[in-house]
Amino acid sequence: MLGLARRAGLLLIGQDQVLASRKSHESMVVVVTNDCSANVRRALQSWEDKGEVTVIVLKNTDRATLGAYLGVGSAQIAALPRGGLAEKVLSLYDRSDADEQN
Secondary structure (H helix, E strand, O other), X not given: OHHHHHHOOOOXXXXXHHHHHOOXXXXXXXXXXXXXXXXXXXXXXXXXXXXXXXEEXXXXXXXXXXXXXXXXXXXXXXXXXXXXXXHHHHHHHHHHHHHHXX
């Protein structure tokens, strides 16, 4: 789904794009890798506490893997503005989380 969002031009990739665009987007779904830097997590935590973003941590995915999925060298963070595609990503993540618990 993230690859589809990238092809549609909706996906923001990299901390510079995501953190800068947060000011212009009302609400976003943010995907981070399990090896995401502490500075990025700290910035996201304050937004998440305010309800401005929903953060999904990809447990078994590192920067190189996410980058390969998205067709870039390496990426620790990607984001989608709230909307249909972001809601689909959330629903897929919620379903996979339930599968891991069973």
